[in-house]
Amino acid sequence: EAGVVQSPRYKIIEKKQPVAFWCNPISGHNTLYWYLQNLGQGPELLIRYENEEAVDDSQLPKDRFSAERLKGVDSTLKIQPAELGDSAVYLCASSLGSGLSYNEQFFGPGTRLTVL
Amino acid sequence: GQQVMQIPQYQHVQEGEDFTTYCNSSTTLSNIQWYKQRPGGHPVFLIQLVKSGEVKKQKRLTFQFGEAKKNSSLHITATQTTDVGTYFCGMNTGFQKLVFGTGTRLLVSP
Numbered sequence: 001e002a003g004v005v006q007s008p009r010y011k012i013i014e015k016k017q018p019v020a021f022w023c024n025p026i027s028g029h030n031t032l033y034w035y036l037q038n039l040g041q042g043p044e045l046l047i048r049y050e051n052e053e054a055v056d057d058s059q060l061p062k063d064r065f066s067a068e069r070l071k072g073v074d075s076t077l078k079i080q081p082a083e084l085g086d087s088a089v090y091l092c093a094s095s096l097g098s099g100l101s102y103n104e105q106f107f108g109p110g111t112r113l114t115v116l
Numbered sequence: 117g118q119q120v121m122q123i124p125q126y127q128h129v130q131e132g133e134d135f136t137t138y139c140n141s142s143t144t145l146s147n148i149q150w151y152k153q154r155p156g157g158h159p160v161f162l163i164q165l166v167k168s169g170e171v172k173k174q175k176r177l178t179f180q181f182g183e184a185k186k187n188s189s190l191h192i193t194a195t196q197t198t199d200v201g202t203y204f205c206g207m208n209t210g211f212q213k214l215v216f217g218t219g220t221r222l223l224v225s226p
Contacts, residue, residue, distance in 0.1 A: 042204045042216030043159065056213060091158060104149070105206075105214070107158040 002026070004108035006092050012114045018080035021111045025073070025094030032069060033105065034077050035091040043091055043107075049075065050097070079113075087115045122205060122217035130225050135192040137220035139205035146210035148188045150179060153219070154201040162190075195224045 005024040013019050025032050030051050035043035046065065048056040051072040060067065064083070069075040079086055089112050093105040122139050129135055139148065147166040151159040163172055165181035165188060172179045178191045192199055202221045206214035 040219075040221075042219050044216070045213060048213070093159075103208075103212075104161045104164065105159075107160070109158050 004092055004094055004106050006090075006108035006111055008111055009109060010112050010114075012116065013082055014116050015084055016081040018078065019082050019113060020079075021077045021090050021092075021113075023075045023077070023092030023108060025075075025092070026106055028096070029094035029106070030072070030097045031095045031103075032075050033093040033095075034067060034075070035093065035107075037089045037091055037110070039088075043093075046077070082113075082115045084115050087113055089113070120205075120207060120215060120217045122203075122220050124220055125218065126221045126223075128223040128225065129195050131197060132194050135195050135199070135222055136189055137203050137205075137222075138187065138189050139207070139217050140187045141207050141209075143186070143209055145185050146208045148181060148208065149206040149214065150188075150190055151204045151206060151216075152201050153204065157201075159204060192222075195222070197224050197226055200224050 004026055007022050011019055032049040034046040036046055037043045045059055047054055047060045047067050049069045052069050065079055067077045089110040091110045092108040095103050095105045122137055147164055149164045150162040152162055153159045163179050165179055168185050169183045170181040176193045180189045188205055190203055202219040204219045205217040208214055
């Protein structure tokens with residue numbers, strides 16, 4: 001069974017440029033998460049989807065970040081324009097459903113973003 | 117974003133020594149999860165604790181959930197070099213949202 005797929009694995013851009021990350025969750029997983037992980041820190045939630053609905057985007061900096069999960073399967077996270085402080089690893093995770101009592105999250109390999 | 121401190125932040129042990137990391141919350145938790153992230157890798161789920169005072173074991177790993185459901189610990193007996201990585205707790209306060217701790221980085225020397 002394939003795990004969570006993310007692309008690209010690495011991205012280097014100049015500040016003020018746009019960037020997009022793609023995630024394909026495990027088949028059948030209704031819940032999809034985007035996290036940001038800075039070096040030496042734990043993952044911080046940016047947005048959580050239940051199917052195609054964004055149910056928690058309180059931590060998403062909406063002035064420059066946007067996300068979509070149009071068909072309730074794969075998802076795209078975009079930053080426009082990128083700033084130096086956005087350099088981090090962007091992790092995607094999925095789970096069967098956050099309403100379940102047992103809610104193991106499966107993480108993808110992440111996209112390491114470097115903003116110059 | 118919100119994060120909770122885990123202690124210690126870093127520990128370097130000799131192979132065969134024990135290791136413990138602690139996760140503390142100021143609020144009562146619905147459940148807590150533990151993840152391991154190898155260097156250069158992504159977090160991998162280890163276990164979920166739900167009940168007050170719950171203790172679960174996975175080979176050399178022992179996980180505990182406090183009686184008040186506000187703290188948890190992960191103990192590794194007789195560490196091995198394969199235990200190297202960062203261990204994160206993920207705290208669920210009941211709003212279907214995991215808040216991850218800052219992690220404890222474990223280094224094991226042979």
